[in-house]
Amino acid sequence: MIPRLRTSTRPGKQFVWLCLWNDVRRLPRVHRVIDAGCGPMLNRPMFDADEYVGIDPDERGLQQGLERFPDAVGVHSTIAEAPDIEGQVVVCTQVLASAPFDPGETIATVRALVRLTEPGGILLFNTSSRTSAYEESVHAILRESFESVRRVRYGAMYERHLPWWASLLIAVTMVALPALRGDGASYYACSGRLRLRD
Numbered sequence: 001m002i003p004r005l006r007t008s009t010r011p012g013k014q015f016v017w018l019c020l021w022n023d024v025r026r027l028p029r030v031h032r033v034i035d036a037g038c039g040p041m042l043n044r045p046m047f048d049a050d051e052y053v054g055i056d057p058d059e060r061g062l063q064q065g066l067e068r069f070p071d072a073v074g075v076h077s078t079i080a081e082a083p084d085i086e087g088q089v090v091v092c093t094q095v096l097a098s099a100p101f102d103p104g105e106t107i108a109t110v111r112a113l114v115r116l117t118e119p120g121g122i123l124l125f126n127t128s129s130r131t132s133a134y135e136e137s138v139h140a141i142l143r144e145s146f147e148s149v150r151r152v153r154y155g156a157m158y159e160r161h162l163p164w165w166a167s168l169l170i171a172v173t174m175v176a177l178p179a180l181r182g183d184g185a186s187y188y189a190c191s192g193r194l195r196l197r198d
């Protein structure tokens with residue numbers, strides 16, 4: 001299944017959607033995807049999965065998602081306080097960049113994202129300038145938790161709004177020319193979650 005590409009008027013955000021699309025298109029059908037901080041479940045159509053679980057503390061967003069995708073499972077919780085479930089793939093987009101997210105929760109949230117990923121599984125998420133003070137600690141947690149960690153920095157032009165097609169054009173150019181991406185935010189693709197030590 002070729003996933004649908006999400007679009008944005010912000011080049012930085014569009015870059016995240018391109019990275020995500022490129023990783024998701026390589027995935028086989030999976031048994032469970034967890035969308036951590038799912039909002040109205042806009043990521044749902046990207047995944048070929050037996051089960052889609054959306055976690056979000058915002059009841060309204062969760063409810064909108066469940067109305068659109070009645071076969072989804074909704075969990076009303078923050079990521080850090082989510083119950084003990086595991087997904088073969090965990091996705092968390094635009095959550096650490098969102099206004100309701102408390103940057104002080106960054107480390108607890110990233111640890112929880114690791115916990116939600118089943119052994120051998122994949123974690124795809126992005127950080128933001130709001131969480132940049134924690135960037136190196138986040139990277140260290142991921143490196144000790146996964147066999148492979150790919151970090152793509154992309155902070156440039158994050159806040160600028162453009163027509164979606166211009167945003168897409170710039171995002172594609174950012175893929176081709178790493179020097180244009182800037183720092184301050186990162187997209188992470190982590191695979192092969194290692195078993196947690198007690």
Ligand SMILES: C[S@@+](CC[C@H](N)C(=O)[O-])C[C@H]1O[C@@H](n2cnc3c(N)ncnc32)[C@H](O)[C@@H]1O
Nearest residue numbers: 037038039042058078079093094095098100101
């Ligand atoms: C910009 S929306 C992104 C929604 C969705 N991930 C997407 O990419 O379309 C940010 C979402 O993060 C959720 N959020 C904020 N803090 C959170 C936390 N600590 N745990 C889980 N979700 C959180 C908000 O309720 C909101 O639904």
